[in-house]
């Protein structure tokens with residue numbers, strides 16, 4: 001393998017919560033940054049924020065933050081004035097894309113020490129007619145649909161993703177509603193071991209099946225909840241890793257991203273998230289891993305399970321199982337791990353609880369899942385630690401209209417580089 | 419810090435008014451509004467028919483010509499929405515789906531109305547036809563689709579009419 005150029009040397013993740021009344025988005029971003037610096041120093045370094053050379057910000061939605069260009073206000077609050085800062089916005093895939101750009105920042109030589117910082121605070125949106133936040137949060141998101149042809153039809157995140165899941169079901173006869181429900185049981189259950197998760201819950205397949213219908217056939221427990229949180233990573237060049245005497249650098253060995261057609265109706269097969277396939281293949285190729293054997297080459301996958309059915313399709317598109325076999329694979333996971341937690345088996349997916357278990361703080365989510373994979377590879381994930389044998393993991397982000405954006409990051413510890 | 423935290427929230431709203439130009443797509447909306455016709459575009463090089471229309475072919479980088487499409491089509495995929503955004507929550511449940519109009523190669527997202535809105539009624543393969551509002555503004559909400567066997571009922575309602 002060609003020598004990796006960039007390592008993740010520090011991780012900071014705030015708790016994912018329904019609502020922080022005591023923090024603004026820039027205060028949350030500050031907390032995650034401080035945690036990431038502390039973690040870097042625990043990992044052998046001795047740095048302060050003054051040593052960080054640049055920032056790449058992952059923030060999806062200006063309407064959540066009630067602020068256009070929110071990155072520049074964070075830049076001021078975290079003490080990064082007079083250094084470069086770039087904002088990335090790519091829907092639900094914002095986090096993964098932000099990691100990709102932070103990687104580029106360091107791999108290009110522009111920075112030796114770069115802060116990769118995601119934040120989102122959605123539940124300041126408020127719907128006066130129902131007296132709750134969610135419908136207004138969903139409306140702020142729905143403006144990401146094509147405003148001329150799709151928003152006026154009542155298109156929103158769930159109806160967009162469900163279209164692809166329904167088309168996949170028409171083609172392959174899966175995922176069934178029961179198979180989707182298994183993902184919800186697994187991810188809510190795994191979250192019970194993650195103290196930072198918003199939705200830890202012991203639920204049964206029946207509970208999921210009986211929860212209220214959102215968008216046929218997605219039910220409430222098939223859907224992630226929108227969350228407020230921030231997550232930060234500190235990325236370093238190879239020279240910087242040596243200079244700072246980092247004990248457990250986790251190397252980024254593969255980065256892949258792709259944007260497929262945002263108009264689902266333009267796609268050849270509607271039951272595919274093509275962005276997943278292209279992003280995964282690119283990331284694995286860079287990491288010199290094999291799309292058809294990837295399940296046996298990595299220890300875990302932190303997936304973007306915005307909706308249970310979409311995690312099932314992702315198993316196929318990320319190369320874990322052949323097309324049409326995602327549904328039976330989640331059943332096999334249950335045969336092996338029984339009542340959970342689902343931290344072993346052929347390939348543990350979302351040991352953190354994923355989005356369904358942790359919540360979805362959009363810009364922070366993919367950075368959280370990448371950070372979770374880093375902690376797993378350092379064998380410091382805590383109660384939801386999975387067995388690390390190969391020393392490799394992936395994180396996956398997807399989002400946007402029709403899940404048009406996707407990013408996949410491959411990481412390795414010292415063993416995984418071999 | 420020892421002082422007990424007390425939160426403070428303010429009401430606020432972001433609002434912008436538009437007079438938005440449809441640009442090269444304008445003809446589509448004018449034909450819907452004035453003539454109850456559905457126009458797509460056809461690439462002058464590869465012959466691909468685009469719906470929603472685009473006046474340039476994104477595959478060939480060549481111009482695409484306007485072509486009138488049939489008002490009947492087939493549902494490719496659909497769903498029924500029971501919980502949604504603040505802008506649509508009063509409308510639930512509503513059906514939406516991707517409809518491939520006869521003669522088009524891509525599918526158009528549209529509302530699917532039915533007197534019996536159940537998944538089986540609007541599933542993949544079902545035939546649908548366009549129904550137009552009598553009062554039209556040149557927007558996507560000027561028309562919707564209904565199952566073929568409900569078409570006569572829908573166009574007999576005072577607020578709707580059939581295409582031409």
Ligand SMILES: [Zn+2]
Nearest residue numbers: 461464475478
């Ligand atoms: Zn063409």
